[in-house]
Amino acid sequence: MAILTIGGRRTVDVPVGLLGVSMVVAGAMLLPLAYLIVRVAGAGVLWDEISATATREALVRTVVLAAGVTCAATAIAVPLAWLTVRTDLPVRGVWAVVFALPLAVPSYVGAFAFVGALGPRGMLQGALEPLGVDRLPAIYGFWGAWATLTLFTFPYVLLPVRAALRNMDRSFEEAARGLGAGGLETFFRVTLPQLRPAVAAGALLVALYALSDFGAVSILRFDSLTRVIYVRYTSSFDRSSAAALALLLVALSLVIVAIEGSTRGRGRYHAGTRHEAARVVALGWWRWPALACCAAVAAASLVLPLSVMGYWLARGIDAGQSMSFVRETAFNSVYASVLGAALTVAAALPVALLAVRHPGPVSSTIEKITYSGFALPGITIALALVFFAARYATPVYQTLGLLVFAYAVRFLPEAVGACRSALLQVNPNGEQAARGLGRGRAYVFARVTLPQMLPGLSGGAMLVFLTAMKELPATLILSPFGFDTLATQIWHSTTEARFGQAALPALILVAVSSVPMALTMLRDEKAR
Amino acid sequence: MKSLRVLAAAAALLVAGWFAASCGGDSETLTVYSGRTQSLVQPVLDAFAAETGIDVRVRYGETAEMAATILEEGGNSPADVFFAQDAGALGALAREGRLAVLPQEQLDRVAAHFRSREGVWVGVSGRARVVAYNTENVDPEELPDSILDFTDPAWRGRIGWAPTNGSFQSFVTALRVIEGEDVARAWLEGIKANDPVDYANNTAALEAVANGEVDVAFINHYYLLQFLAERGESFGARNYYIKGQDSGALVNAAGVAVLRTAKHADEAEQLVEFLLSEEAQQYFAETTYEYPLSAGVPADPRLVPLSELATPDIDLGDLADLEGTLDLLRATEVLP
Numbered sequence: 001m002a003i004l005t006i007g008g009r010r011t012v013d014v015p016v017g018l019l020g021v022s023m024v025v026a027g028a029m030l031l032p033l034a035y036l037i038v039r040v041a042g043a044g045v046l047w048d049e050i051s052a053t054a055t056r057e058a059l060v061r062t063v064v065l066a067a068g069v070t071c072a073a074t075a076i077a078v079p080l081a082w083l084t085v086r087t088d089l090p091v092r093g094v095w096a097v098v099f100a101l102p103l104a105v106p107s108y109v110g111a112f113a114f115v116g117a118l119g120p121r122g123m124l125q126g127a128l129e130p131l132g133v134d135r136l137p138a139i140y141g142f143w144g145a146w147a148t149l150t151l152f153t154f155p156y157v158l159l160p161v162r163a164a165l166r167n168m169d170r171s172f173e174e175a176a177r178g179l180g181a182g183g184l185e186t187f188f189r190v191t192l193p194q195l196r197p198a199v200a201a202g203a204l205l206v207a208l209y210a211l212s213d214f215g216a217v218s219i220l221r222f223d224s225l226t227r228v229i230y231v232r233y234t235s236s237f238d239r240s241s242a243a244a245l246a247l248l249l250v251a252l253s254l255v256i257v258a259i260e261g262s263t264r265g266r267g268r269y270h271a272g273t274r275h276e277a278a279r280v281v282a283l284g285w286w287r288w289p290a291l292a293c294c295a296a297v298a299a300a301s302l303v304l305p306l307s308v309m310g311y312w313l314a315r316g317i318d319a320g321q322s323m324s325f326v327r328e329t330a331f332n333s334v335y336a337s338v339l340g341a342a343l344t345v346a347a348a349l350p351v352a353l354l355a356v357r358h359p360g361p362v363s364s365t366i367e368k369i370t371y372s373g374f375a376l377p378g379i380t381i382a383l384a385l386v387f388f389a390a391r392y393a394t395p396v397y398q399t400l401g402l403l404v405f406a407y408a409v410r411f412l413p414e415a416v417g418a419c420r421s422a423l424l425q426v427n428p429n430g431e432q433a434a435r436g437l438g439r440g441r442a443y444v445f446a447r448v449t450l451p452q453m454l455p456g457l458s459g460g461a462m463l464v465f466l467t468a469m470k471e472l473p474a475t476l477i478l479s480p481f482g483f484d485t486l487a488t489q490i491w492h493s494t495t496e497a498r499f500g501q502a503a504l505p506a507l508i509l510v511a512v513s514s515v516p517m518a519l520t521m522l523r524d525e526k527a528r
Numbered sequence: 529m530k531s532l533r534v535l536a537a538a539a540a541l542l543v544a545g546w547f548a549a550s551c552g553g554d555s556e557t558l559t560v561y562s563g564r565t566q567s568l569v570q571p572v573l574d575a576f577a578a579e580t581g582i583d584v585r586v587r588y589g590e591t592a593e594m595a596a597t598i599l600e601e602g603g604n605s606p607a608d609v610f611f612a613q614d615a616g617a618l619g620a621l622a623r624e625g626r627l628a629v630l631p632q633e634q635l636d637r638v639a640a641h642f643r644s645r646e647g648v649w650v651g652v653s654g655r656a657r658v659v660a661y662n663t664e665n666v667d668p669e670e671l672p673d674s675i676l677d678f679t680d681p682a683w684r685g686r687i688g689w690a691p692t693n694g695s696f697q698s699f700v701t702a703l704r705v706i707e708g709e710d711v712a713r714a715w716l717e718g719i720k721a722n723d724p725v726d727y728a729n730n731t732a733a734l735e736a737v738a739n740g741e742v743d744v745a746f747i748n749h750y751y752l753l754q755f756l757a758e759r760g761e762s763f764g765a766r767n768y769y770i771k772g773q774d775s776g777a778l779v780n781a782a783g784v785a786v787l788r789t790a791k792h793a794d795e796a797e798q799l800v801e802f803l804l805s806e807e808a809q810q811y812f813a814e815t816t817y818e819y820p821l822s823a824g825v826p827a828d829p830r831l832v833p834l835s836e837l838a839t840p841d842i843d844l845g846d847l848a849d850l851e852g853t854l855d856l857l858r859a860t861e862v863l864p
Contacts, residue, residue, distance in 0.1 A: 481587055482585055
């Protein structure tokens with residue numbers, strides 16, 4: 001037991017081992033960023049790079065993309081959430097599941113599907129060829145990247161907004177109606193403001209996703225920062241420039257996190273104790289345009305990519321392409337992701353334990369540090385680890401261990417969140433009783449706390465596993481010799497325009513992520 | 529409690545597996561960094577491994593990326609052998625003193641033009657720069673004699689290229705060496721003004737030419753024969769050989785070098801030997817459709833013979849300033 005005195009005011013008692021392990025985890029989290037800063041400072045290029053015109057242009061492009069995607073995703077998600085929660089839209093439950101599923105499509109798979117379908121000489125053009133359509137307007141560049149990222153990120157806003165709409169206290173709305181406000185006025189002046197925290201939380205995720213996305217922007221040839229960083233990394237002798245830009249990307253992510261924090265404001269909305277189902281709006285004749293909108297979004301974000309991949313798969317099989325490589329790459333993906341999930345949850349556990357059972361300034365600082373992974377794009381982590389390991393950690397350089405470590409840094413926030421909520425549901429009285437019976441801390445944790453946390457922990461591990469399966473830039477840069485995963489296979493095949501070979505790995509990735517997601521959503525819907 | 533024990537067992541297994549995987553690259557394994565793509569190179573390396581019993585592990589990437597990686601890794605580099613797409617990257621490493629001198633009898637098997645003057649790398653297969661054109665939209669008669677003429681506004685919106693590709697970068701280095709820095713810069717800016725489409729590599733660029741996305745692309749000669757073998761004669765692109773003895777007609781060499789820091793120098797030398805052998809040269813002639821450079825193996829009869837190409841008269845060893853080329857490509861915003 002250590003007695004910590006902070007600022008001479010507050011004393012906290014914390015088991016030394018737990019504190020030590022947590023500090024190691026926090027230190028490991030900071031390592032990539034710290035090394036990148038040291039390296040860029042050592043090269044003395046930061047200011048030159050930041051003030052270069054090319055950098056400024058890339059920065060502007062990136063910000064415009066992130067802002068555009070965030071606005072569009074919100075504009076799609078809020079109405080859809082309202083339609084699927086508050087109206088008598090036909091088959092609401094089905095739509096609820098359908099609109100969560102685009103999250104299972106990695107953005108680079110979506111991008112590859114769009115290029116295959118809507119490229120200047122893609123499937124659509126082929127179908128229109130007899131009508132004399134020679135080529136379609138190029139989907140490359142900003143609009144392609146914007147549309148793709150919007151279609152595959154809007155569920156990040158939709159899910160929290162749906163939850164907020166469902167749990168909202170209806171008395172405010174009723175009061176507004178009672179005071180003579182119309183339906184629209186009530187929505188904009190009463191309902192929407194209450195949704196603000198949910199929208200902001202979702203928008204934050206969308207913005208961070210758009211900033212750090214590498215695959216879709218590369219396939220769609222939009223030079224946002226991640227792509228510029230990658231090209232500089234692969235085609236410059238002096239990699240300090242890539243490192244400097246990677247730091248810039250982190251700074252941008254932190255700005256977005258800060259903006260989200262400030263929009264949350266100080267306002268609080270309390271749900272009343274009455275939990276009645278909110279009034280269902282009868283759509284009447286409007287149900288038809290509403291259904292058409294839902295169908296259009298589903299067609300673009302699910303039906304189109306799936307059918308394009310099916311088409312390319314069929315063509316590949318027809319052409320006699322061997323698909324046997326997929327077994328090994330699928331195994332590699334699963335293997336690396338399982339290791340990643342295991343390490344991430346193992347690292348998250350002590351941090352969550354410290355934060356929940358021993359709250360205080362030290363533990364909250366450590367917890368905050370672990371959340372920094374949120375603002376660390378995969379490409380930044382990968383570069384930092386490659387640079388560091390090539391110079392100072394050669395035994396782990398180009399090993400699976402380094403890739404797994406990168407996953408842990410990138411996804412630790414997800415796992416800490418899951419561990420935290422799992423732990424909050426464990427009643428500490430049981431632990432104290434066991435301690436009172438003379439059992440040691442470790443014993444109590446293993447026999448009392450951990451078993452109760454298992455469902456929550458496995459949920460967290462599942463989440464990390466699924467995101468690691470889809471991760472592209474870090475996997476591309478860090479994977480060891482000859483270690484192809486589904487994600488890197490899709491990447492290499494699409495860059496060589498061998499779409500037939502990308503189709504099967506892409507379908508497997510989508511299937512693996514969508515099944516658990518669909519099951520969870522269905523269970524939620526049934527529970528209501 | 530049972531689930532806990534299962535969990536612990538699984539964790540132990542995972543850790544054991546991880547160690548096994550991490551230690552996979554044991555001391556008996558020859559490590560190759562390849563700037564050439566996996567689909568073209570892996571079969572040869574597999575054949576080498578099967579014949580000699582030497583385990584080979586390969587890291588694939590862009591040629592410049594692999595060269596930069598070797599420089600970044602410094603003395604710690606696990607690489608024994610560097611297999612590059614072009615002479616430029618090999619020259620760049622030679623300049624930094626990172627390559628070991630090869631045995632004279634290996635060097636002698638390749639014409640002096642296709643090997644390093646200092647004897648630190650040797651060409652394995654030759655590749656000619658060509659202009660691939662769409663057979664429907666382009667009449668070969670209208671194609672200019674010189675690569676320099678593609679800056680003509682008549683080509684606006686019709687050009688595809690692959691600026692991250694090693695062979696392309698080597699071509700730009702040759703342009704700088706032959707025509708001078710100013711001409712090279714003006715050419716890049718002129719093409720840029722014609723709104724070229726960037727492709728990730730030559731395969732994608734040629735595919736785009738064939739399906740009419742662009743009318744011409746600046747690539748290497750052998751991709752066409754690969755596509756013809758796969759898709760048949762109806763494939764919509766063909767090669768045009770620049771006649772002007774400028775860098776657009778450069779014949780470059782994919783080459784191999786042993787690193788000075790190689791931990792398996794003997795095995796590395798054996799690999800170089802194998803790549804120059806008749807068996808490997810035959811593979812490059814028949815499967816990748818490049819020009820074999822040793823063992824007297826003839827090139828594919830459909831190719832214009834090496835001796836008839838209007839190659840500019842420069843030493844491939846002079847293409848070492850890859851760094852200067854990359855800087856120029858960035859300065860002209862050809863690379864972001």
